Amino acid sequence: MPEIFVVHRRDPHNIGDMACPPSDHVEHFPWLADATTIDIEHDIPRYADRLRHAHVIYGGGGLLGTGFFDRQLDHLLSLRPPKLVVWGAGHNNNERHSIEELQVLDRFDLVGLRDRPGPGGREWVPCTSALLPELDDPGEPRHDVVAYRHRDRKLPFPADLAEFPMLTNGHHDLGETLDFLASGEVVVTNSYHGAYWATLLGRRVVVVDPFASKFHGFRHRVPVVDGRDWRTALADTRTYPDALRECRAAVLGFGDRVRELFGR
Structure with missing residues (x-):
């Protein structure tokens, strides 16, 4: 075989x-x-x-x-x-x-x-x-907004997000990463998996400063905006309770x- x-x-x-x-x-x-x-x-x-x-x-x-x-x-x-x-x-x-x-x-x-x-x-x-068991029980958000950015510092990312809890996709612990994403009622991100996992965790998502076509293919659609507009985009966010299933x-x-x- x-x-x-x-x-x-x-x-x-x-x-x-x-x-x-x-x-x-x-x-x-x-x-x-x-x-x-x-x-x-x-x-x-x-x-x-x-x-x-x-x-x-x-x-x-x-x-x-x-x-x-x-x-x-x-x-x-x-x-x-x-x-x-x-x-x-x-x-x-x-x-x-x-x-x-x-x-x-x-x-x-x-x-x-x-x-x-x-x-x-x-x-x-x-x-x-999506099969990760850590996605099953995210608990309640602990912050209004968290920021999850791509580790590549050459990529643009809104400077005013520095006031919120922040993590990058260079963090090596998957459980801690998912717990961080779950901690925000809204996740603002320029990471594909940051947006994907946050959606599966039942969080609202804004993608900022998209740098590739991958951000325009989400089945469960999220706002994809210029970083200057992330606060305005909050009005267009929603959760997808059936996304994980x-x-x-x-x-x-x-x-x-x-x-x-x-x-x-």
Whole structure:
């Protein structure tokens, strides 16, 4: 039986990257217990001989239409693995902020995108981190507003948010990160997973100073605004009480289809 590989971006300084592979959830997907999880940026050449004969899951994370992972994805596709699946990956273009259909997706056997259905009508399958048990009981907010920023200090972020509790996606403890997001009635962020997890925790969200297409594909829509306008955008925020249930159902249902495709 072919090996299974999970290919995504494994940046140890970005907690969203590290929390998004399906192979982190073997309690739900025991057939992934022996999967090999590798980094899209560095590991394709190293594992090329094995990838030629493996079933491959591409995702999660912002891996599509990026420009900076195109060469690595082309290399992976050139190896012609027996089965190729996109699972919970999404668009992430820093130049064009629209969600566009990508012809490269036609080269996969099964595609589930974390972006809401758009061009091409691809199936919506959110990040598998929706299965994290820490999302189950967020408790009551302790602050009116918290700020959760991308660790890249070169990215713009509203200076007036410095008066509120703040954390970055470079924080390494996932439990502490989710507790921080849950502590705010409103989460103001320029992090994809900050917005995603805050929504699943039942919090209101404002995305500020979007720098890539990924912020325009949320199934559960949130205001996406210039950082100067975050206070005005509060009037457009809402909670999604069914978001966690909907995301988990979509992830588990898609997992069943991947298992069947892989013959597991």
